[in-house]
Amino acid sequence: MDRTFDIKHYRGFFSITCLCLVILYGPLIIVMIYSFNDSVSITNWGGISLRWYVEIFTGLESAKFKAAAWNSFSIAIMAAIVSTVIATAAAIGMIRGGNFKGKFASFALISLPIMVPEIVTAVATLIFFSTIGFKLGTLSILVAHTVFCIPFAYLPISARLQGIDASYEEAAQDLFANRWKTFRYVLMPIMWPGIVAGFLLAFIISLDDFIITNFIKGAGIETLPTAIFGSVKQGIKPNIMALSTLLLLFSIALVTLSYFIGKRGEANQNTQQ
Amino acid sequence: MTSAVSLHDVRKDFGSLTALSDVTLEIEDNEFFTLLGPSGCGKTTLLRMIAGFEGATAGTIRLFGDEIEHLPPNKRPVNTVFQNYAIFPHMNVAENIGFSLRMLGWTKLEIQTRVDEMVEMVKLGALVDRKPSQISGGQQQRVALARAMAPRPKVLLLDEPLSALDLKLRQEMRTELKRLQRDTGITFIFVTHDQEEALSMSDRIAVMSDGKVQQIGTPFEIYEHPNNRFIADFIGETNMLPSIIDTVEGFNLVCQLEGGQTLDALANCDNIPGATGVLSLRPERLSITKTEPTGKILKGELGDRVYLGTDTQFIVKLSAELNLKVRMQNSFFQGANYKTGDTVFVTIADGAARFLVD
Numbered sequence: 001m002d003r004t005f006d007i008k009h010y011r012g013f014f015s016i017t018c019l020c021l022v023i024l025y026g027p028l029i030i031v032m033i034y035s036f037n038d039s040v041s042i043t044n045w046g047g048i049s050l051r052w053y054v055e056i057f058t059g060l061e062s063a064k065f066k067a068a069a070w071n072s073f074s075i076a077i078m079a080a081i082v083s084t085v086i087a088t089a090a091a092i093g094m095i096r097g098g099n100f101k102g103k104f105a106s107f108a109l110i111s112l113p114i115m116v117p118e119i120v121t122a123v124a125t126l127i128f129f130s131t132i133g134f135k136l137g138t139l140s141i142l143v144a145h146t147v148f149c150i151p152f153a154y155l156p157i158s159a160r161l162q163g164i165d166a167s168y169e170e171a172a173q174d175l176f177a178n179r180w181k182t183f184r185y186v187l188m189p190i191m192w193p194g195i196v197a198g199f200l201l202a203f204i205i206s207l208d209d210f211i212i213t214n215f216i217k218g219a220g221i222e223t224l225p226t227a228i229f230g231s232v233k234q235g236i237k238p239n240i241m242a243l244s245t246l247l248l249l250f251s252i253a254l255v256t257l258s259y260f261i262g263k264r265g266e267a268n269q270n271t272q273q
Numbered sequence: 274m275t276s277a278v279s280l281h282d283v284r285k286d287f288g289s290l291t292a293l294s295d296v297t298l299e300i301e302d303n304e305f306f307t308l309l310g311p312s313g314c315g316k317t318t319l320l321r322m323i324a325g326f327e328g329a330t331a332g333t334i335r336l337f338g339d340e341i342e343h344l345p346p347n348k349r350p351v352n353t354v355f356q357n358y359a360i361f362p363h364m365n366v367a368e369n370i371g372f373s374l375r376m377l378g379w380t381k382l383e384i385q386t387r388v389d390e391m392v393e394m395v396k397l398g399a400l401v402d403r404k405p406s407q408i409s410g411g412q413q414q415r416v417a418l419a420r421a422m423a424p425r426p427k428v429l430l431l432d433e434p435l436s437a438l439d440l441k442l443r444q445e446m447r448t449e450l451k452r453l454q455r456d457t458g459i460t461f462i463f464v465t466h467d468q469e470e471a472l473s474m475s476d477r478i479a480v481m482s483d484g485k486v487q488q489i490g491t492p493f494e495i496y497e498h499p500n501n502r503f504i505a506d507f508i509g510e511t512n513m514l515p516s517i518i519d520t521v522e523g524f525n526l527v528c529q530l531e532g533g534q535t536l537d538a539l540a541n542c543d544n545i546p547g548a549t550g551v552l553s554l555r556p557e558r559l560s561i562t563k564t565e566p567t568g569k570i571l572k573g574e575l576g577d578r579v580y581l582g583t584d585t586q587f588i589v590k591l592s593a594e595l596n597l598k599v600r601m602q603n604s605f606f607q608g609a610n611y612k613t614g615d616t617v618f619v620t621i622a623d624g625a626a627r628f629l630v631d
């Protein structure tokens with residue numbers, strides 16, 4: 001590394017880094033450790049056990065959690081699929097569509113939802129749904145999730161597409177592939193890592209959403225985040241820690257997966273030229 | 274017989290920039306036709322218009338007599354070898370070569386047979402299962418070639434296919450490409466900015482600059498009878514001597530050089546005495562002697578020399594500002610007898626002096 005800029009030489013760099021890491025990851029680690037606590041208390045350590053994990057699946061609240069998990073996962077999968085399809089189409093339109101009128105406006109409109117405070121989107125969506133008389137329930141959650149997942153899916157997909165030389169598509173057309181076949185046999189396989197990354201990101205964002213879901217879910221329907229919130233309101237029990245740990249591990253697994261898929265795709269592309 | 278490709282008054286604008294104008298070309302069937310010109314002169318644009326990636330702003334493009342303006346690239350019986358090859362990174366060599374056949378709905382067996390044939394033709398033998406990232410640049414070039422030739426197009430477009438290869442491989446591929454073209458009888462439209470490549474491979478060359486076709490002709494015609502200053506300068510090496518016309522007799526002129534010496538020259542258009550222009554003299558069509566020979570000569574003083582292996586290049590000072598490059602083959606010529614400062618006589622081969630208007 002260039003000696004003129006070596007971050008280790010800045011005073012306080014180490015302590016600030018440690019402080020950030022502790023604040024960020026300390027609570028997560030404590031939750032993970034205490035999820036194995038064999039005690040009803042959430043602060044006193046009573047030895048190692050898996051009882052709270054068993055409790056999630058068999059305990060009093062297990063039915064509620066199972067229903068919530070089913071809702072969360074089915075909504076996340078469907079929202080991620082639909083938003084990925086839309087985001088892919090949007091990325092192709094934006095990046096391969098030439099210079100059309102309103103291109104910048106389209107780009108702004110696609111990315112803006114990431115910037116809008118979520119609570120504003122939540123309130124606005126609720127008002128919109130009740131105005132048009134859209135019944136609140138699984139379907140309303142699905143629609144809302146699909147919509148706010150689009151910009152998140154769009155980011156990795158468009159980044160990937162931007163890095164793909166347009167001459168592959170031209171070569172395909174030159175070799176008698178029509179538009180659909182060009183997409184199906186050439187563009188899509190090459191941009192696949194971006195599509196998978198977009199899908200996984202959308203999936204996690206949907207799975208994890210609380211604010212918007214809480215506003216528009218309607219009575220009697222819970223997703224995992226709202227169910228956890230509901231339980232915590234009546235006092236924090238160690239089973240919540242176990243459930244949170246499971247969710248965390250699942251998220252980490254997905255992110256890791258998406259990272260490696262991205263890496264592989266990159267390697268594929270870099271060696272090409 | 275109709276031409277394979279014919280362009281009539283083709284023009285292409287990108288916004289306010291005119292990339293091509295007044296392009297009229299007739300490219301014959303079975304011809305190895307080269308578009309030669311410096312970077313940015315519109316060669317790629319012209320190729321992309323024939324392939325269907327760009328529409329013409331004006332003019333018509335015909336393929337074997339049929340207008341093709343309305344056809345998308347996938348409906349044109351024309352294939353392209355792209356400058357960067359654009360080999361599909363997710364398919365192996367065989368899948369790349371067979372791609373067009375799959376798109377045309379051939380059966381697995383038919384595809385297999387043709388792919389084998391193409392692999393044989395471009396000598397890719399053991400590589401069919403490799404991914405593009407696992408083969409060398411020269412091999413990728415062969416894959417691109419085999420892929421574009423697999424559907425047996427009537428016309429093959431090649432956009433600087435050799436520019437990414439090293440010198441040795443490039444020279445090998447020249448012969449190879451020429452052989453493929455002759456064996457298959459496919460019309461090749463070959464783009465290059467390398468004049469040596471153009472001269473050695475082409476049946477005919479169109480020299481382009483600034484979006485216009487400057488001259489069309491065989492390599493011999495282009496080299497020996499350049500139409501204008503740009504071509505004489507761009508193709509090969511030449512001496513450009515500013516001169517004024519003394520007398521005119523048809524296309525035979527007598528020109529006066531700076532410093533007063535006169536020389537017979539050929540013109541390629543009508544001229545009048547007193548007109549100014551340049552005399553183009555190829556260095557290898559000149560020779561120097563110490564004793565005064567008969568015929569067309571110039572007199573000067575020997576200057577620096579550059580030893581080039583097979584040749585030696587001498588500078589002959591005709592006057593204070595007028596230098597002439599002369600190339601002598603080293604086979605018989607006794608260069609050691611010639612000293613800087615010697616008075617020498619330059620003999621000009623018949624027809625080698627060409628007068629070009631500015």
Ligand SMILES: Nc1ncnc2c1ncn2[C@@H]1O[C@H](COP(=O)(O)OP(=O)(O)OP(=O)(O)O)[C@@H](O)[C@H]1O
Pocket residue numbers: 287290292310311312313314315316317318319466
């Ligand atoms: N899509 C485009 N939009 C705007 N201008 C373009 C476009 N394509 C080409 N041009 C311009 O048209 C002119 C001709 O470009 P072209 O690529 O045909 O040149 P070329 O002869 O192939 O050059 P090179 O030898 O460098 O490849 C250039 O000035 C280029 O900048």
Ligand SMILES: [Mg+2]
Pocket residue numbers: 316317318432
């Ligand atoms: Mg070019």
